[in-house]
Amino acid sequence: MQFKRRTHTCGELRETNIGETVTLNGWVNTRRDLGGLIFIDIRDRYGITQIVFEPTFNAEAHRLAKELRNEYVISVEGIVRKRPADTDNAELPTGHIDIMANKLIILNEAKTPPFPIEDEIDTHEETRLKYRYLDLRRSKLQKNLLLRHKMYMLARKYFDANDFVEVETPVLMKSTPEGARDFLVPSRLHKGKFYALPQSPQQYKQLLMISGLDKYFQIVKCFRDEDLRADRQPEFTQIDVEMSFVNQEDVFETVEGLMRLMFKEIWNKELQLPLPRLSFDEAMEKYGSDKPDLRFNLEMVTLNNVFVNTNFKVFKDQIESNGIITGLLAPGCGEYTRNQLDVLTDFVKKLGAGGLIWMRVKEDGLDAPIAKFLSDEEKLNIISKLSAKTGDLIFILSGAKLKALNIMGALRLEMARRLELIKKDAQPQLLWVTDFPLFEWDDETKRYFAMHHPFTSPRIEDVQYMESEPGKVHARAYDLVLNGSEIAGGSIRIHSAELQAKMFKALGISDEEAESKFGFLMKAFQYGAPPHGGIAFGFDRMAMIFAGESSIRDVIAFPKTASAVSLMDDCPSEVSEAQLTELYIRVRK
RNA sequence: GGGGUCGUAGUUCAGCUGGUUAGAACGCCUGCCUGUCACGCAGGAGGUCGAGGGUUCGAGUCCCUUCGGCCCCGCCA
16 A cells, blocks of 8 residues: 655644645544544644645545544544634644545544544453553553653663663573462473473572672563462562672662652652661561552551550460560541441451450540450550540551551551552652561471571571571561552572572472472572672552552563453463373373 | 452443433534634444343342452462
8 A cells, every 4th residue: 555654743733834835644533524624633643633624725635534433543634724713622732733634545444433532532451451452552451551661761871871781681581489388480401390480580590690700780571370469460670789898888779770760751750768677676676568658648556565564364374475566557447437437347357357346535544345345555555655635536456466457557558548548649758677487487388488588598697597596587588669669679699509509408408308498599609609689679569659550460461360361362362182192291180 | 269349331430218211521424614732513423231141020220240450369480
């Protein structure tokens, strides 16, 4: 098909172009057929320009324009003209001009799209995902992809300027049993053997440090075969970073520099450095989360001290069994009805709490179902500890420490929603959470797991407890948290064979097991491993927050549904018997 | 694996206690219309009520099973 190369994009023409003969190519955004006069808005990713078809100007073009429908692909040649007085459209950057068409070519017709190509649509996501290529025509999603592109460029420029080297690591790698479920890739050349897709290039980047690359980064796809969430996809992108001869402060400095750049270039905001830090313990006690949202206050308060000598059995038991009693003040909620309180009780019960204790703060004291079990002194202390005022509502949860704090953290977020504490224009809150526990107790298997990964270095001063009290050992691990989302996480790694052996021992991994699972890495460590550490950003999540979206899918071109399916191309799908045979695979029924 | 929620026209939804031919808006089609930009006016077409089964004289509506979207818990070193 013959058509002229465009002279301008659809967002480009201004009054300075008046009188020029131009050619635009694009999609029909809307048509307004007035009979004798036809207006067509032509759209490409740069913008929208109004075309006018007038029979006295060009009868042939006008005749053909009658056939135009939404989403037809067209090429238009015409003359840029100032719009007649009072017909300007201030909404459009191109709204002071229009194009008198003297030549129209229909490059392609289009079926009526299943949903309108415009920003504010309320079409179900299912339909949008099925026709993702149409969804991506909408300027909102295009804007998100452009923002994502800008973030790639900023990251690459930043790391390059700081002497980092981008190195590609394998996508087909060895399956490692720790961590998330691997996606497996069967080998045709090796019967019964499998590659795994990387959960992250963790081992490779450590090997690159041993190789002396010194400063490495990579924008890289990672894969985890776990259940999805609004902010989790089975394949996702990391900015992976590793550095040699560094401590935690060096990593922080590097990351903070990048974040300052992103804040400036994406949001035009000055980021105050250094970033605030919270220890894991502090974050859990105050906010009930290892990724606290600091855009609002509502701090939780640990009340164990108030109840050291209590007669209330529930609290007494918790204190004796090393549990926690945590309180949350809901300002001005003292008038919550029984029904509202039941809903909130139900909310925490669904998260695994035994129940929810509530107290209305009245002029003359606390009005609560458990009031009769508490001494006057305890009541006064609750009020003062939480700085409660008349008309407030107090929540108290007790239980095993991390579990109770987690549930209260969820309630904190729920109350913030109900009280609308997160304003739309709230300043973004970025912080470090540090000093994570090195180990995490797993009740099911009755053993400790590495909270981060088994190569994470303990704090030097805690090494002495690794055998006696593993639960007490803190890691040199850290997370970067933005508005209540973890956007990056990393650690200083173990680089000594001796300490690594201690770590495996604490994890209950035998020498043989360590050898078969991580032997290649252990071996490499014997050839002069420098002290090193790093971090990895959840790029999609970061893009989501910078774009102001609430789902990661809105910053990914072709995302999968919550059940890990691509509705557009219908994958995963079955494969032919021949393919399976070649891979020595039989599907179990 | 568990909890919540949704599924009716191309789209977004309404549809009461089970009862005549399942409605509205937008979109779509046809005609009219020379300054629209949410164009206007007139007319029209369009339905596997997610699927399967059951109860009933009768099911969009009640029951059971099942599929799918979204959110959350578990899971995500």
